[in-house]
Amino acid sequence: LIYEVHVGMAQEEEKIGSYREFIDKVLPRVISCGYNTLQLMAVQEHPYYGSFGYQVSNFFAASSRFGPPEDLKELIDEAHSAGLAVIMDLIHSHSVSNEVEGLSCFDGTLYQFFHNGPRGRHHAWDSRCFDYAKPQVLHFLLSNCRFWLDEYKLDGFRFDGVTSMLYTDHGLEKAFTSYDDYFDDNVDEDALTYLALANKLIHDVRPDAVTIAEDISGMPGLAVPISSGGVGFDYRFAMGVPDNWIRLVKDTPDEEWQMGHLWYELTNRRRDEKTISYTESHDQALVGDKTIIFRLIDADMYDHMQVGDDNHTVARGMALHKMIRLITLATAGNGYLNFMGNEFGHPDWVDFPREGNNWSYRYARRQWHLVDDENLKYQFLARFDRDMISLSKDHRLLESAKIRLVYEHSDNKIIIFERSGLLFIFNFHPERSYSDYRFEAPPGKYRMILNSDAPEYGGHNRLHPNQYHLTLFDTSMGKGRNLLSAYLPTRTALVLQPVSSGCNNLGQT
The missing domain is CATH 3.20.20.80 (Glycosidases)
Known part of the structure; x- marks a missing residue:
């Protein structure tokens, strides 16, 4: 550095x-x-x-x-x-x-x-x-x-x-x-x-x-x-x-x-x-x-x-x-x-x-x-x-030499990748925020540890601090997938850290 x-x-x-x-x-x-x-x-x-x-x-x-x-x-x-x-x-x-x-x-x-x-x-x-x-x-x-x-x-x-x-x-x-x-x-x-x-x-x-x-x-x-x-x-x-x-x-x-x-x-x-x-x-x-x-x-x-x-x-x-x-x-x-x-x-x-x-x-x-x-x-x-x-x-x-591209969508201006056990999520879109954006991720529970939109960084404070995300096990596409669902404000970067492993079945209580 x-x-x-x-x-x-x-x-x-x-x-x-x-x-x-x-x-x-x-x-x-x-x-x-x-x-x-x-x-x-x-x-x-x-x-x-x-x-x-x-x-x-x-x-x-x-x-x-x-x-x-x-x-x-x-x-x-x-x-x-x-x-x-x-x-x-x-x-x-x-x-x-x-x-x-x-x-x-x-x-x-x-x-x-x-x-x-x-x-x-x-x-x-x-x-x-x-x-x-x-x-x-x-x-x-x-x-x-x-x-x-x-x-x-x-x-x-x-x-x-x-x-x-x-x-x-x-x-x-x-x-x-x-x-x-x-x-x-x-x-x-x-x-x-x-x-x-x-x-x-x-x-x-x-x-x-x-x-x-x-x-x-x-x-x-x-x-x-x-x-x-x-x-x-x-x-x-x-x-x-x-x-x-x-x-x-x-x-x-x-x-x-x-x-x-x-x-x-x-x-x-x-x-x-x-x-x-x-x-x-x-x-x-x-x-x-x-x-x-x-x-x-x-x-x-x-x-x-x-x-x-x-x-x-x-x-x-x-x-x-x-x-x-x-x-x-x-x-x-x-x-x-x-x-x-x-x-x-x-x-x-x-x-x-x-x-x-x-x-x-x-x-x-x-x-x-x-x-x-x-x-x-x-x-x-x-x-x-x-x-x-x-x-x-x-x-x-x-x-950590390994960087794994998890998801990329050019029209939505989204890049998500994994490195050193962390998930990096970027929404570069100039206009669109996504309230329930889903993407595949390793199963488990994640905590948001960095948010470029936070008020202490001059952002618009559109996300609650220290929020947690749980993967859901989804079979809607004919195969089993572990999905994370997140609110992605426009022009915002997030970093999620896994805090536990495991998964939750979609629809189960």
């Missing part, structure tokens, strides 16, 4: 935040949310603040704009003492092209660390591309992996830009539609070898360390152990999941959402590779894009988030925001990620200071006061997220 943060923009004030401020003001919030892993962005030194930390100049230096190295070490120690693992973004896919601060022309040549000629430049990113065939480059990058583990006691890495590393064309504007695309001359075998070496070194040094691959191409074997012929990452991001949510929310009316396709997109993964799902990360928050909550509510967020304001757009947006996040977590393979502030529906986009915005920090911060204000609705989304995360931990949801 990963909470993705950027120290510089984690504070409320319009400025660059520090490691020290993060320890005092933000870390307690992360702990209270219930996530168990902190993912630090922009740790390695980078000359341009607006690069989100992805244009690295000094691979062995913690960014000084956030404070001294000792403060970063204290941040990591404090997180560890609270039971959080700490991983960082590791940028080994490219290097800043700057020649004053960076490695480019470090010895007077363009090819000491990088490919010579056009292949040494990533034109889309305006950066330099490492030559992974050079032993000196391998030593440099591998020692960098060990440095962060040894010196800062980090617990692992999210390897950024893996797709760019894997292919000589960086995978740009390419649709990977066949397995042939993964095994042709476009694959950079030297980069693939480096990634396997990096994973071996990291796990030899720290067997409990976590490595995550950010790959959009779907290259098979990335998260397969080296001993089984894979590259050795522990996890890979399920990057098709957030893309699908954006397409649905942006381009498809609610009444046209296809439940079968949604289920496919949420669960489409290789069973031999561990995956981490998310509804959105920092990528969707950048200027020029929109977060899910902002796409759902848009400008009404500025005027209608007060408690008691019965705005239809806000009600729809909050209901879907809760459902989208719950179904993404409940169907995730082995992990779940959230970008800071998105758990409570942080408004606006992320826009770092630049000439185009008069070097303003207004959108390079997190407005925590919104979730603290009891007169605003953000608190409801935060409370739901906290309870959703708690439920996943209490029932070891992500440790």
Whole structure:
């Protein structure tokens, strides 16, 4: 359960935040949310603040704009003492092209660390591309992996830009539609070898360390152990999941959402590779894009988030925001990620200071006061997220690999599935509530343990809390079936927990 943060923009004030401020003001919030892993962005030194930390100049230096190295070490120690693992973004896919601060022309040549000629430049990113065939480059990058583990006691890495590393064309504007695309001359075998070496070194040094691959191409074997012929990452991001949510929310009316396709997109993964799902990360928050909550509510967020304001757009947006996040977590393979502030529906986009915005920090911060204000609705989304995360931990949801689709009906916009012994019920229909919706379920008695429509989550309170449901044995279709009957309000998600086994015969007293 990963909470993705950027120290510089984690504070409320319009400025660059520090490691020290993060320890005092933000870390307690992360702990209270219930996530168990902190993912630090922009740790390695980078000359341009607006690069989100992805244009690295000094691979062995913690960014000084956030404070001294000792403060970063204290941040990591404090997180560890609270039971959080700490991983960082590791940028080994490219290097800043700057020649004053960076490695480019470090010895007077363009090819000491990088490919010579056009292949040494990533034109889309305006950066330099490492030559992974050079032993000196391998030593440099591998020692960098060990440095962060040894010196800062980090617990692992999210390897950024893996797709760019894997292919000589960086995978740009390419649709990977066949397995042939993964095994042709476009694959950079030297980069693939480096990634396997990096994973071996990291796990030899720290067997409990976590490595995550950010790959959009779907290259098979990335998260397969080296001993089984894979590259050795522990996890890979399920990057098709957030893309699908954006397409649905942006381009498809609610009444046209296809439940079968949604289920496919949420669960489409290789069973031999561990995956981490998310509804959105920092990528969707950048200027020029929109977060899910902002796409759902848009400008009404500025005027209608007060408690008691019965705005239809806000009600729809909050209901879907809760459902989208719950179904993404409940169907995730082995992990779940959230970008800071998105758990409570942080408004606006992320826009770092630049000439185009008069070097303003207004959108390079997190407005925590919104979730603290009891007169605003953000608190409801935060409370739901906290309870959703708690439920996943209490029932070891992500440790249960088996997910069984119980029922799906696209016209009714219903998805019901079972995981870790729990029944997850979703009614995505924008208009229809179902007073007596019946579906097959394992026989027994069930208690409702989560209801997205509850008033404490900003819902309409259409269901009694802690209600129980009994299966009925039905033979009306010519065969015996155990049925649950439930009231399913529109745009509502429920979670039922079995409390006893057995069944009741329909019509018997």
